[in-house]
Amino acid sequence: MKNKKTIAGLLLILLLIIITGCTDEAGTEKNQSTSKDKSLTILFSFASKTIDPHQDWMGVRAGIAETLVKLDDDLAIKPWLAESWEQKDETTWVFTLKEGVRFHDGSPVDGEAVKASFERAIEVNEALAPALKIDKMEADGQQITFKTTEEYPAFLSELVHTNASIIKADADNIGEKPIATGAFQVESFSSEEEIKLKKYPKYWDGEANVDHISIKFNSDANVRALALQSGEADISYHLPPESLEPIESHNELRVESVASLRVHFFLYNSAKPELQDVKVRQALDLLVNRPVAVEEIMNGHATAANGPFNPDFEFASEKDPTSYDPSKAEKLLNEAGYEKNEDGNLEKDGKPLELTLATYEGRPELPMMAQYFQSEAANLGIKVNVVTVENIDSYLWEQQQEWDIVTYSNLTAPRGDGGYFLNVAYLPDGSLNPGQINIPEVNNITKQLNKEADQEKRIELQKKAVEKIQEEISQSFILHPHIIVGVNQRVKNWKPGSEEYYLITNEMDVE
Amino acid sequence: MKKLLLMIGSRMLQLVIMVLFLSFITFLLMKITPGDPIRTMLNVDDIAATKTDEENLMKAYEFDRPILEQYGKWVLGVLQLDLGESLISKRPVLDMILDKLPATLSLSIGGLVVLFIIAVPMGILGAVYEGRWPDYLSRWTALTGASIPSFWLGLMLIYVFSLQWNLLPVMGKGTLAHFILPSVTLGVAMAPMYIRLLRERLIATLQSPYIEAAKARGLRKKRIIFSHALRGSLIPLVTMFGLSIGSLLGGVTVIEILFSWPGMGELIVSAVMQRDYPVIQGYILIIGFLVVLSNLVVDFMYMMINPQINNGEESVS
Numbered sequence: 001m002k003n004k005k006t007i008a009g010l011l012l013i014l015l016l017i018i019i020t021g022c023t024d025e026a027g028t029e030k031n032q033s034t035s036k037d038k039s040l041t042i043l044f045s046f047a048s049k050t051i052d053p054h055q056d057w058m059g060v061r062a063g064i065a066e067t068l069v070k071l072d073d074d075l076a077i078k079p080w081l082a083e084s085w086e087q088k089d090e091t092t093w094v095f096t097l098k099e100g101v102r103f104h105d106g107s108p109v110d111g112e113a114v115k116a117s118f119e120r121a122i123e124v125n126e127a128l129a130p131a132l133k134i135d136k137m138e139a140d141g142q143q144i145t146f147k148t149t150e151e152y153p154a155f156l157s158e159l160v161h162t163n164a165s166i167i168k169a170d171a172d173n174i175g176e177k178p179i180a181t182g183a184f185q186v187e188s189f190s191s192e193e194e195i196k197l198k199k200y201p202k203y204w205d206g207e208a209n210v211d212h213i214s215i216k217f218n219s220d221a222n223v224r225a226l227a228l229q230s231g232e233a234d235i236s237y238h239l240p241p242e243s244l245e246p247i248e249s250h251n252e253l254r255v256e257s258v259a260s261l262r263v264h265f266f267l268y269n270s271a272k273p274e275l276q277d278v279k280v281r282q283a284l285d286l287l288v289n290r291p292v293a294v295e296e297i298m299n300g301h302a303t304a305a306n307g308p309f310n311p312d313f314e315f316a317s318e319k320d321p322t323s324y325d326p327s328k329a330e331k332l333l334n335e336a337g338y339e340k341n342e343d344g345n346l347e348k349d350g351k352p353l354e355l356t357l358a359t360y361e362g363r364p365e366l367p368m369m370a371q372y373f374q375s376e377a378a379n380l381g382i383k384v385n386v387v388t389v390e391n392i393d394s395y396l397w398e399q400q401q402e403w404d405i406v407t408y409s410n411l412t413a414p415r416g417d418g419g420y421f422l423n424v425a426y427l428p429d430g431s432l433n434p435g436q437i438n439i440p441e442v443n444n445i446t447k448q449l450n451k452e453a454d455q456e457k458r459i460e461l462q463k464k465a466v467e468k469i470q471e472e473i474s475q476s477f478i479l480h481p482h483i484i485v486g487v488n489q490r491v492k493n494w495k496p497g498s499e500e501y502y503l504i505t506n507e508m509d510v511e
Numbered sequence: 512m513k514k515l516l517l518m519i520g521s522r523m524l525q526l527v528i529m530v531l532f533l534s535f536i537t538f539l540l541m542k543i544t545p546g547d548p549i550r551t552m553l554n555v556d557d558i559a560a561t562k563t564d565e566e567n568l569m570k571a572y573e574f575d576r577p578i579l580e581q582y583g584k585w586v587l588g589v590l591q592l593d594l595g596e597s598l599i600s601k602r603p604v605l606d607m608i609l610d611k612l613p614a615t616l617s618l619s620i621g622g623l624v625v626l627f628i629i630a631v632p633m634g635i636l637g638a639v640y641e642g643r644w645p646d647y648l649s650r651w652t653a654l655t656g657a658s659i660p661s662f663w664l665g666l667m668l669i670y671v672f673s674l675q676w677n678l679l680p681v682m683g684k685g686t687l688a689h690f691i692l693p694s695v696t697l698g699v700a701m702a703p704m705y706i707r708l709l710r711e712r713l714i715a716t717l718q719s720p721y722i723e724a725a726k727a728r729g730l731r732k733k734r735i736i737f738s739h740a741l742r743g744s745l746i747p748l749v750t751m752f753g754l755s756i757g758s759l760l761g762g763v764t765v766i767e768i769l770f771s772w773p774g775m776g777e778l779i780v781s782a783v784m785q786r787d788y789p790v791i792q793g794y795i796l797i798i799g800f801l802v803v804l805s806n807l808v809v810d811f812m813y814m815m816i817n818p819q820i821n822n823g824e825e826s827v828s
Contacts, residue, residue: 047777049600049607056600124601127554130564161558175602191602191610193684193773218682218771219780222666227681230673394545414557423559431550431560 039212040491040510042503043224043233047192047217050175053165054121054128060162062195062215063208063504065180067165068095068114069156071499075261075313075416077157081109081166081181083142087453090151091135097142101204103168104185111139116169131158153453157417162501183208183506192217197504208506209493215504228253228486234510236486237496241299247486256495257482259303261310264366264409266357266373266476267435272404274353279336281473284405286329287376288476290321297368301484305477307466308412308421310498315418315462317470321477330380346381354383355404360392366407369478396434406435408475414499418462422446426469437474518810526803531586533799534792538582541788547574548598548786572598585792594796595789597782604793607778612797614684615774618697618767619759621690625698626705629656633702634709634744639736641714649706657703661762665696665769682771693770700762701755708751712744719743746813753809756802 053059060067068082079085085095101109115137122128135149148155158164168179176189181204184197195215199208216233218224225243228236229250239247239255247253266288268275275281290304309316338346338353345352355377359370367388374384387403389395396406410432412421424430426442445465452458469475485496494508549568553560569575573584588595594604629652637649672692673681679688716722717740725735767776775794782790 047781049597049778049781050602052601125554126552126568127558127560130553130560131558158558163554175600190773191607192777193771216683216771217777218768219777220662220769223669223682223769223771226666226669226674230677230681232673232681391544391546393550394547398545411557420557420559424555424561427561429561429563431553431555431562431565 037211038209038510039214040210040234040508041214041216041232042235043216043218043227043237044503045217045219045221045224045238047219048195049191051178051186051189051195052124052175053167053178053180054125054163055175057162057501058195058215059167059178059180060165060182060501061503062197062213063182063184063506064178064186064197065162065165065167066182067162068097068159071160071416071497071501073497075310075413075498077160077416081114085156087153088145090451090453091148093146093148093155095144095146097144098204099142101181102202103181104179104200105168105171106202107168109166109181110142111144113168114144114166115139117166118164120167120169121163125163128161128163131161132164151451153449153451153458154417154419157415157419160415160501184213184504187212199506203506206506209509213504225486228488231488234488234491235494237483239484239486241301241484244299244301244484244486252489254487254489256485256487257301258485258496258498259310259312259480260411260483260500261413261480261498262409262411263305263308263310263480264302264363264369264407264478265305265308266369266478267406267408268474268476269400269404269406269435270438270474271400271436274355275404277336278472279332280338280353281476283329283332283336284377285322285473285476286325286332287373287380288322288478289324289372289376290478291324293369293372294479297365297372298479298481301482302479303482305479307470307477308425308475309418309462309466310413310480312498313413313416313418315413315459315466317463317466319470326376326380333380340381344381345383352383353381354385356385356387356402357405357407358387358389358392358395358403359407360389362392363409363481365481366409370407393434400434400436409481416499417458418465419446419449419458422449422462422465426465426474435474439468439472439474441468442472519807522803522807522810526800526807529803530796530799534586534589534796535582537795538585538788538792539578541786541791542578542581546786548788549574551599551785551787585789589796594793597787597790599785599787604789607790608775608793608797611773611775611778614772615760615763615767615776618690618693618772618774619763621694622697622701622759622763622766625694626701629698629702630705630709633706634713635736635741637706637710638713638717639732646710649710653703653706656699656706659699661696661700662765662769664699665692665766668692668696669770682769684771684773693766693772696766696769697759697763700766701759704755705748705751709744709748712747713740716740716743749809749812753806756805757798760798760802 048056048058050056051058053065059065066081068080069077070080072078081098081101082095083098085093087093097109097111097114103109118134118137122134133149133152135147138145166181167174171179177186183200183203185200187196187198189195197213199211201207221238221240222243224236225239225247227233229246244255248255268281270276294300294302294304303311304321306319306321307317333346337348341347347353357370357374359367361367370386374386377384396403410421410425412418414420423446424432426433426437426439427446428438442465445461449458449461452461483496483500490511492509492511549565553564553568573581596603597607633649633652636645640646669681669692672679679691683689722735722740725739763774764776764780767774768780779794
């Protein structure tokens with residue numbers, strides 16, 4: 001009998017713990033906006049552990065912080081916190097800041113504040129020092145002068161990066177409540193759970209239309225789609241193509257689909273003798289059925305690729321994507337010395353053409369592309385072995401002898417300039433060049449580009465590089481996946497951008 | 512009393528050895544599996560970096576030093592109660608974990624309550640009506656529960672209760688309503704084992720001499736089951752519970768991610784993906800500590816339920 005009481009007592013305590021455990025935040029819900037306030041909820045995929053704008057993209061995405069320059073809708077660089085800039089010589093850049101911009105605590109944004117912000121950014125983020133190459137800075141009133149360590153024309157486009165945003169560097173608790181200049185300020189942040197924002201009434205570019213915004217996170221794409229349908233989220237990011245049907249047929253919801261700055265591609269290992277023959281690479285490229293990949297694998301939410309860069313860019317190729325043409329592929333392989341043996345397999349000097357194609361599950365469409373390619377190759381008499389690895393990067397770098405082709409995906413011009421991709425994917429020391437691509441002509445163009453400040457000439461150089469890359473076929477660029485966002489019709493004046501740097505604006509509105 | 516103190520002392524020693532061993536194995540595994548946090552730290556996916564930059568950072572963080580030396584450094588930190596800071600977000604690991612721990616614990620408890628609500632009646636039904644339809648019902652319930660993947664069950668529950676009937680929130684935390692779906696998902700996933708175990712034990716107990724004697728004395732069946740047999744059958748359940756705390760905390764991860772439950776799930780999954788060593792190590796340390804500690808508590812309950820058990824002879828874990 002006594003024991004029963006003990007057990008009952010324990011159960012009661014458990015229940016009490018639960019109830020207190022889940023009402024601890026219910027109390028804070030009371031400071032919710034009044035009925036007149038406009039508010040909206042955004043559901044995002046990658047949970048932020050911190051909203052320090054120097055560490056995490058959310059600082060700029062959430063409309064809290066801003067950079068000196070930004071990308072406009074046409075992906076061209078335009079002023080933001082900076083009014084204007086001038087390149088004095090090869091390594092000196094002078095930026096003049098807009099007048100009247102204030103941090104959320106009311107303090108003015110002058111050269112000194114910007115300098116302090118950059119000093120902190122470089123200190124806390126390992127990636128920024130090599131990206132910005134700042135040697136020293138001088139502040140003078142509303143002006144700030146940057147001296148770079150070397151001739152560095154890409155400096156301007158690198159300033160677009162969200163981690164180069166301007167915050168009040170000496171504020172406390174920057175990871176949870178950064179103080180910056182954006183249209184919204186942080187009310188509260190709980191790591192990986194929710195950012196609560198309220199509009200900053202004195203925003204320099206005009207008070208925001210929406211009073212309160214909540215950004216929540218969920219890494220399960222299906223749940224993101226369900227939360228949009230149930231009305232729990234007004235905007236749901238990164239929805240899977242197969243979940244769109246109920247959203248498209250719902251009259252209160254719409255789907256926005258915009259080509260991203262990412263490209264999915266096959267990368268060929270240039271250390272492999274079979275793949276060093278350009279005719280073999282051309283043949284393999286002809287086996288990639290881009291329209292099928294776009295329609296069947298991506299449900300139409302992708303744009304066929306004609307090179308590494310999103311076709312909207314001025315420096316992208318203007319040619320059509322390579323057409324699927326197996327008979328031409330076979331001809332090229334014959335020219336390269338491959339003949340069908342009695343088993344129907346292509347061989348050269350008695351050695352059948354057998355290739356290892358590596359892929360990974362991180363982006364579910366990539367293994368599908370690999371399988372599709374495998375069957376196309378088999379039809380022609382090429383044996384392709386698909387291997388799925390857990391950590392693709394370490395596999396590619398540490399087992400360079402094991403793979404011939406890999407399904408890969410990169411952002412190619414994240415800040416509206418292709419210089420980034422040309423440097424990392426083609427230079428022999430680049431961090432995204434596990435295929436050991438080394439095309440002297442492309443290397444030379446990239447080195448010229450790294451010294452060329454004139455925007456027109458930069459575009460010309462990049463176009464030249466793209467042309468050479470497409471001739472060499474060191475990769476088969478397949479498609480640019482779309483960013484798919486589900487939106488409730490009550491959200492007005494808003495659509496997702498390709499660059500994924502800007503999400504919340506002062507112009508967005510709700511009914 | 513002396514015995515009790517001895518037991519606590521020896522258990523504490525076990526705890527320290529266990530956690531040390533666990534943390535070393537984790538450290539070793541982390542270092543020999545491919546991948547490191549360097550590329551994430553350099554943000555190579557959108558900021559230009561060279562292999563030289565990667566090597567420099569590798570040296571700066573001493574990831575190229577011998578494993579034992581790196582582990583030794585970490586242990587020294589732990590001894591000073593310093594679990595280090597995350598390589599990616601630069602926040603102190605201890606803060607990150609302690610922020611998230613309460614939510615994980617409260618969801619685990621919620622799952623246990625659901626488990627209890629399902630398993631006890633089903634287990635009793637199965638035992639009392641052995642071989643008849645309620646037994647089959649209980650068996651099928653257990654089988655179904657065991658076969659459904661919890662992420663699928665969670666999605667279905669969201670679809671039905673949130674989308675079709677608009678009764679409960681899809682995700683997040685805050686009110687009692689937010690608690691229901693994740694707790695049910697967790698409880699259903701864990702119940703089958705307990706249903707079967709309770710049934711087996713009850714059947715065995717109901718056939719034992721003292722129950723036979725009670726029957727002979729003309730006690731009512733209900734009374735026999737609820738005040739005699741059930742108590743005897745709870746002991747193995749408690750044992751089982753102690754053993755399955757580890758799997759409970761593992762199972763909770765999937766459910767937390769699905770329901771955006773702000774526990775440690777998202778934290779540890781992204782830490783593993785990014786190879787954020789200090790976070791993984793800190794998590795293992797704290798979870799290991801919790802599992803061993805809860806086993807200790809289970810032993811106490813064991814002694815309470817059944818004082819005849821001499822700890823020296825029949826240790827639980």
